[in-house]
Amino acid sequence: MGRSSKDKRDIYYRLAKEEGWRARSAFKLLQLDHExxxxxxxxxxxxxCAAPGSWSQVLSRKLRGREEEQGERVKIVAVDLQAMAPLPGVTQIQGDITKVSTAQEIIRHFEGQPADLVVCDGAPDVTGLHDVDEYIQAQLLLAVSALFFSIHPLVCGVRLTAIFRGKDVTLLYSQLKIFFTGVTCAKPRSSRNSSIEAFVVCQNYSPPEGYVPNMSNPLLDHSYDVDFNQLEGPNRVIVPFLACGDLSAFDSDRTYPLQLDAGKQYRYTPPTQPPIRPPYEQACHLRKNNLLSREDAPSSRPSQCGDEAQPQAESV
Ligand SMILES: C[S@@+](CC[C@H](N)C(=O)[O-])C[C@H]1O[C@@H](n2cnc3c(N)ncnc32)[C@H](O)[C@@H]1O
Structure with a gap:
């Protein structure tokens, strides 16, 4: 019963089985290719992040079908934490994409030749809490970026990555635009509207002049002890930006001490323009003068209009 009802509900799930794809995700890559x-x-x-392998299936069918007309042997490398059933023409690496060793294995496989296309449909197990999911996805994406940029001498083409399109997505676009002239966010029809999943398509790889790729990228293998001051030229700016985003302003979610600068005493500054006749003005007046009715006597309710809580009201 459960199975047939899922079949009826999801057209792509049904079509994937009918057409022999391992997962409905195959349609996402097919539709992105169409676009x-x-x-x-x-x-x-x-x-x-290839398992169970429907994207590798698409790559295998589409690229190997053209082998003869292109006159060159097609090489496809699929990486995932999980084992995957074999696919024709696809070399599998079972490994963690956040590890330097995985990047090195991919490089070895391509024997110094540049890759033309890197696709990533990586997703951690979702919790259903959008903020948490977006954060974990962003961490995975940073690892993908780190891996991509550490192997980037080998990559000359397009990069396609699954993202969660949350409030911080513009930072991601800015990071990617350093390396690609074309950065486009896409949502194929087969990606459910109810999901914040989207895909970022990066085209025309053109790293900034002077940027030196290296394998000691601070995002890989969690070696955050890299001394950023050792970085030179454009790397001095680009690598920290990729690793941490824009840290040039105060964090609005953090609480800072009143005395920000050592040696400069904190002085209270009244609001530039206090509210004019705010709706709570009369209540504060009544309260201050003990004119409120008994039920609302100050002792029986938490203070809302006290001097400290309402400096603005006091100054009116
Ligand atoms: C949505 S599935 C990919 C589906 C795949 N594109 C397909 O078409 O069959 C996400 C995959 O990401 C993999 N993954 C998550 N974190 C990973 C990591 N750190 N390294 C490698 N694979 C990872 C998971 O094991 C999972 O198989």
């Missing part, structure tokens, strides 16, 4: 024309000329591709 962005991802595959022409691609002979070397990397599929990050």
């Amino acid at each position: 962005f024309n991802l595959f022409p000329g691609v002979t070397r591709a990397v599929d990050l």
Whole structure:
């Protein structure tokens, strides 16, 4: 009963089984290719977070079908934490994409040749709490970025990554725009509207002049003890920005001490423009003069109009 009702509900789930795809996600890549024309000329591709393998299936069917006309052997590398059933023409690496060793294994496989396409449909197990899911997804994405940029001498084409489109997504776009001239957010029809999932398609890889890729990227293997001051040229600015985002202003969710600068005493500054005849003015007046009715006597209720709680009201 459960199975047939899911079949009826989700057209892509049903179609995936009918067409022999391992997961309904296959349609997301097919539709993204339809929109962005991802595959022409691609002979070397990397599929990050690949299990159970429907994207690798798409790559295998689309790219290997063109092998003869392109006259070059197609190489596809699929990476996932989990084991995956074999696929024709796909080399599998069972590993963690956040590890330097995984990046090195991919590089070895391509034997110094640049990859044309990197796709990533990585997703941690979702909790259903959007803020938490977005945060965990962003961490995975940072790892993908780290891996991508650490292998980037090998990558010359398109990068496609699953993202959760939350409030911090513009930071991600800014980070990606450093390296690609084309950064587009896309939501294929097969991605459920109820999900904050989206995909970012990065085209025309063109790193800034002077940027030196290296494998000691501070995002990989959680070695956050990298001394940023050792970085030179554009790396001095770009690497911390990729690692941490824009840290140039105060964090609005943090509480700071009143005395911000050592040696500069804190002085209270009244509001620039106090409210004019606020609705609570009369209540504060009554309360201050003990004119409130008994039920609302100050001793029986928490203070809301006290001097400390309402400096603005006091100054009116
Ligand atoms: C949505 S599934 C990918 C589906 C796949 N694109 C397909 O079409 O079959 C997400 C995958 O991300 C993998 N994953 C999550 N974190 C990972 C990590 N750190 N390293 C490698 N794979 C990871 C999970 O094991 C899971 O198989």
